[in-house]
Amino acid sequence: MHPNLGIAEINLIGTGGRYGESLLVHLGNNEWIVVDSCINPRTNKILPLELIIEKSIKPEQIKYVICTHWHDDHIKGISKIFEYATDADFVFARANDPKKFFQMLGCDYKKINYYTSNSSTLEFHECIGLLEERNRQPIYAFVDRVIHNTSYLDLPVEIYSLSPSDYSSLKFDEQLSYLMNEFLQSNKKIPYVNPNHRSVALLLKLGQHDVILGSDLQMIKDDNRLGWGHIISSSRTFRGIDTPNYFKIPHHGSENGFIPDLWDNTLSKNATSSMTPWKVGKYELPPQRMVDLYKSYTNDLYITSTPKQSNKPKKRPSKIRKDINQFKANISELRFNYGVVESRIDITNKNSEWTTQIYGTAFKIR
Amino acid sequence: MNSEVVNADYTDKFGDLSQNTNVVEIEPKSFLAEIDNERITTEHQHWQEEFNHTYNADLDRPSENESIDYLKNKSLENEQEYLVTIQKWKGHITKLFKTSFLAELDDLTAGGTKEVTEFENREVYPSERELIGIGAVFYFYIAYRIRMGTLRKESVLKFQKPIEWKVSDFDDAIDRAGRLAKLFSEEG
């Protein structure tokens, strides 16, 4: 159901593992933003776009399509969303050397000429193509950048990017050179490099309420020039935050996504918090000890699906399963678990609290 | 429908082929890009027999000299082998270990969700082991092999070969990158 004009709505869409995550946010006043994208691997349907259609959101109501990553794994389907959102601005992290970044995209795209694509940046490339067609400038996200600044009923409705830092952009240049040398010529798939210090974290001021969307940004040990350390120590925007009461927990609730300063000194007590799980081999995020830690800070904690994933094989006809077992008994499925955490708040009322509904495999942890 | 019939008197087309050991008569039947209905004849009986054993060019029409029964009775007694895929995946390497690697697999047979599994390096052809590296793309198959009248189940792993980039590919990418960087100036 479409929210009223004065109601902010945050939809966190999770897929359970390796199929991405996305946010669909109503800023109020029929203005929406989309952050990243993900798909249903069984149907190839683009999940945020499905939700957009379901909520009857018109193309012109989508103001921003924000790409917090450039890698396909995190933004599958985003080009179709940007295609739909004909009036939207496209936001992505600034590169120090944009020409080099576009070269990498261009070379990665060239792989399509030779083989069925091993490109890892196809979605981003398509979005850039749409920008070119529309003759529209992108909005580069970096620390303390004002992306959106309007009001509703004299209340601020603003979006700020909190990252990447200048130093992060510099490091990305080095990374680009390495990626181009190592992966482009050999027709390999470009991996997404960790640790993640370049992902775009966002601050939303929605009337009387502040929201932090943590994306995949991590704390980088002993280096405050990168990641959350930089935001806490150096961001002017962050210093001006007024006790956010909604927090999309970064990096799937991992240890590196835990920012003690933020929880201890910035977020409101019992802030509504949400996250999506992730599975890397046998390692599942969030680990139980981190869930327990988050529970100590808030009693309003949600996740889009359980992090516990069995290592069972994919369901197949029994004969094929037996044949596969003869050669690869240890093959396990990366499950798809579709869950949405939908939270709403009255942006005109300072005393209003977030009310949350859950769909699919999403559940309240506490 | 165009069809070009080359006269059986092939000296017109090929010149004097008396010195050649292999002589071919070509009779294309259709302009469509499909399996050819060519009938291939040769001066040398052993060559024709060998060819017919390995691949019968006249796939759909029995040759005028052969009966339907003969064709039907042709069995798999030749050196040709056949592999029929039961299941196939496209994978890429996500993690390297000392003697093995972890890979993420896309199911090319049924589609849907991805899978992960570990492969030993020795499951890779020796000549392809140098291609093992993060991001390397390969195909993995479970198949039946039919050879010399026997049937066997096998798994096969094949890496995609590296691309031989052309200078023009880089030039195109660099030119476009320059245009985009100029077009998308900092003040976006």
Add this chain to the structure above:
Amino acid sequence: MLPDITELSLVFLGNFNPAIFHPSWLELKKLLTEDELKYTKTEIINPHLSKFRVAWAEFVVTDNRFQLNCTDGTSFESLRDLALGIFAILEETPLTAFGFNNIHHYKLNPEQYIEFGNILAPFNNWNDILVNPKVLNLEMIQENREDEYKGSKRIRISPSNLVDPNGLKIHINDHFDLTDFKEMGKKLKVISDNWDSTFNYTNHVTESLLKKGKVWK
């Protein structure tokens, strides 16, 4: 239901120079490795016809036809990559058309074998002009594609030359007219873009026919 044998042929129409297609050229251009070329068997290479076999692929090239054949299902993707690689290098080659040819062979029992033909082309319709009629070959054509490309589709059903007795061969030709595409990159993209769909189509055709023919298990 798995076929007993599968074959794939990629056929390009255009103008070719058969003499340049030989194993050493493939090695020079790093399209095939030394190992793959160890098992080369050359039958003929001259200015008008080149025919040779490497590990898993057979080349048959004439002045106006370039054909790659493969009976190794685990090398079909390699065959595609090889074809794309060859024409990415020979980007000036004037290609006018391309066809996927998927051929499936199935072993039936004698009753199924006869009945299959009866279902597709009922013998009743022939009883007044033939004594004890049976189907030998059947070919159906769709003259225009239903997708965005120019071309056609053909399905040919005949006795199998590789599976006997009672072997059924279903040959699916998925044909694309490439004359509207000027750059080689765009022509090759037609092939790579339609790779999955042609195999899906093949599976759909064989399943449909075998179910109608009461053979499907």
